[in-house]
Amino acid sequence: MALVIRIGKSVFFYFDSGLNENYILIGLLGCAAIGPMTYYFTKTQISGEKTFDPKSLWHLVPMVFLAGYAIFYESYGENRAFWSTKIVRGIYNYWGVYLLYSLFLIVRQRLILKQRFNEDGWTIGVVLGVSAIWIAYYTSSFTSYLTGSLTFSFLVYLLAWVLLTQRKQVIAKRRAKTNSNKPLGTVEKGKLEDKIKAVLLDEEHYKDPNLTMPVLAKLVGQTPHQFSSFINDQLNQNFSQFISGYRVEAAKKMLVETPHLTVEAIGFDCGFNSTSTFHTSFKKATGHTPAAFRKLTSSL
Incomplete structure (x- = not known):
């Protein structure tokens, strides 16, 4: 809101240099509030504390002083x-001090403490955007009085685009999560089972004792x-039971077809990482x- 007031005054004053001094004063008061408001926004985002602290009002004392100076001593006109x-440059310096402290809070939280905070990407974007507007106003004497207003307009469109993009991504993730929770139909289930068998049996990934669920999923x-x-x-198993089933079936075949190999060698060759695990899993599946x-089987 403080930015909107300040930008609005700039635009009106640019096209009407004879603008009523009360409007100019309101714009300057809004400008004096930008720095403290940015700091308070940053502090709130980092701390996560959303309740208003009345002690924060002292940051707006310069606004009160500025209004009193204009009303009781010497107006803009x-x-x-x-x-x-003098006054405008002082306001810009005051704004800049709060921006520096806001940036310090972010750097300390992210780079020194290495901790993330609520909507940190959005918060950083807002503070950097306000910083860009501050630079535009601070250097307006070398460029154009409307530079700050144009910078603000550009950032509004940019942040709006970022928000819309993030919203689309969030919606897409929610839909993907919802779809992933739906049970597979008969056709989809059959296709996935065939794909799993191809990966585990044809490519013999079941022999890898370090095979994990995320790796197989990929x-x-x-x-x-x-x-x-x-x-x-769908299969009423956990991953350990699931992969153990493939290993036991392979071990059963090898126990019959490779009598020259020891039981221990067959267990390791089928992907079991220890003899005890092989014996336990095999007996649980076959009863022997x-x-x-x-x-x-050799006596048959």
Whole structure:
């Protein structure tokens, strides 16, 4: 709001140099509030404290002093030269001090403390945008009086575009999450099962003892959340049980077809990372230990 008041005054004054001095005073008061408001916004975003602290009002004391000076001592119209140089430059310096402190709070939080805070990207964008407007006004004597207004307009459009883009991304993520929670149809389930079998059996990824659920999910073109939901909800298994099933089936085949290999060697070759894990998983799936299973099948 303080920025809007200041920008509005600048535009009106540019096109009407005889603008009523009360409007000019309102614009300068708004300008004096920009720095403290930016600081308070930054502090609130970092702390997460949304309740208003009455003690913060002391930051606006210069506004009260400025209004009192204009009303009771010397108005803008009575001494334009003094107001346009000393007062305005003092307001810009006051604004700049609060900007520097706002930037310091952000740098300390992100780079020194290495902590993120609420909507940090948006907060940084706002503070940098206000800083750009401050630079435009501070250097307007070398460029144009409307530079600040034009900078403000550009930043409004830019921030609006950023907000719309972020909103679209949030909506897309929500839709993706919603879709990932939907149970797969018969056709989709069959296709995914075929893809998993191709990756695990044809490419023999089940033999990797370090295979994890996120890695396998990526191999079959699913997010970890989608793949985990498929295993848990569609197959009623956890990942450990799921991958162990493939390893046990491979071990059963090797126990029959490769009698020259030891039980331990077969377990490691099938992806089990220890003999005890191999024995436990195999017995749970078949009701027999690997050695007993080999003996039983060899007698058939």
